[in-house]
Amino acid sequence: MKITVVGGGPGGLYFAILMKRQDPSHEITVYERNPAGSTYGWGVTYWAGLLDKLRAGDPESAEAIAAASVTWTDGTAIVRDRHTTHHGDAGFGIGRRRMLALLADRARELGVRVAHEHAIDGPGAPELAEADLVVAADGVHSALREAHAGHFGAESTGGRNRYVWLGTTKVFDSFSFAFKETAHGWIWAYAYGFSGERSTCVVECAPETWTGLGLDRMSEADTLRLLEKLFADLLDGEELIGRAQEDGDPAAPAQWLTFRTLTSRVWHRGHTVLLGDAAHTTHYSIGAGTTLALEDALVLAAALRRRGPDGFGSLDRALTAYGRRRRAEIVPAQSAARLSAQWYENLPRYMRLEPDRMFALLGQRHSPLLPYVPPQLYYRLDRAADQLESLRRLKRWLGPRLARAVHRV
Structure with a gap:
């Protein structure tokens, strides 16, 4: 296949790596509009489960990413001037620039062409003309998605903060x-x-x-x-x-933003398929954006590996299967991100609590019950639920039902 990836972020680069590993005869080019080493976001976060998936996909790049990452297990908070600490699962951080460099180097090592400072502004670009597959990994403002916005059914909702x-x-x-x-x-x-x-x-x-x-x-x-x-x-x-x-311009204004949550009803059109932020975004407060893009790449590559020999028909079935699976898989992350964003938008509701209790509810912000239960009462119920199996079962039963009801509203 001749594969063109538009967007040199983690998801696009990793997909190129996976496809080249599957079949070295694939002709793959990644086009990135920005110069090499020019990126935003400082560092990105991920959790141990992602590393296991990356090791299965490409052990070499997974080990390079792990070696360049830092880790932590504690969460600490300063509330007004008081400190509190909670222990949790291991988390990882890596510089976004470093991650992109590692993935680009690995892609080139496998024979992928990575072209920086090369913008693709729409589906009519000559670089796309002869591609068997076009992967739109060009971010939340994807030109390839917006050229057929009605087909993809993208919806964007702005946050308040x-x-x-x-x-x-x-x-x-x-x-x-x-x-x-x-x-x-x-x-x-x-x-x-x-x-x-x-x-x-x-x-x-x-x-x-x-x-x-x-x-x-x-x-x-x-x-x-x-x-x-x-x-x-x-x-x-x-x-x-x-x-x-x-x-080099400290007089420029600070780049304050409002977060936009993006969903897409359909993830492919013909031989063009969406990946990462071009298809979906989740609020930064759950730290899942990079993980979801890399998981998209893993599922898309797997779907293409399983496709049959009958040309476009098999490609269409593979892209359909990829979109169906990933739309279902990201629902929990989208729900958690929506609830997390709402927790912060209603922050004063929780700030009357003692710092350790407020921090405990910060860890519970993905719960669909929390917005409807007084914070002090929720904290006490949650502590009791840790000890009473009947309350744990009730919480598990109520949570998804209330989440669906809120989603319908």
Whole structure:
């Protein structure tokens, strides 16, 4: 097959690796609009289960990613000025730039052509003309998807809160949170390490807090200085780093965003198929975006490996099977992400609790019951449910039913 991948993110590169491993005779090109080494997002997170899947798909790149990652098991939170810690499962962080470089090197090693600074702006691009398969891995604003928006049935829903994605020279050894109350409302940060030198720090707040603090009018340099003061105990005096700083223009405005949740009713059209953020997004607070894109690549490659010999018909069946399976598989992640985003949008509801209780409910934010039960009562019921099997069964029974009811609304 002649395969063209549009978008050189983790999902697109990993799919190219998998297909080249399946059949070295495949002619595969990955087109990425940005220069090599130019990316956003600082670090990405994933959990141990992903590594097992990657090792099954391509042991070499999996081991390279594992070796370049940092890990943590604890979660820590600063609520106002009080600290609390919870122990949990192992999590991993890796620099996005580092991950892309490792995957691109592995793809080239296998014979994939990776072309940076090469934009594909629509389905009429000459680079796509002779491809047997076109993989649209070009992100949430996918030009290939938007050219046939009606067919793919993409729907995008905007979140309420504002957030900014930053780096910091503080190296965190746990997944850390800080919640600060200001005269204009709460503002909070999520922070995690991704190397021995830097960490990611995402800052979020309600729109009223954003405007009340003047963050809507500040340059990035002034924004960083204010946030460094607000989160001084989290950062231990280390500095925050913004995208404009990296680009050499600290007078530019900070890149505050609102998150857009994307779903697509159909994932392929003819020989073009969606992958990763081009097909779906999940709120960053559950840290699943990169994992879901890599899992898309694994399932798509497996579907193509099983296709029959009868040309386009078998390709269509494989792409249909891939889309059907992945749409079903990502429902739990989409539900968890929606509930997580809502938890943060209703943060003041939980901030009257003691810090350890608030942090415990932060870990329960994916529960569809939590928005409908007073926080103190939910905390007590959840602690009791850990000891009473009947309550655990009731919680498991009620949760999915309430989630479906909320989804229908």
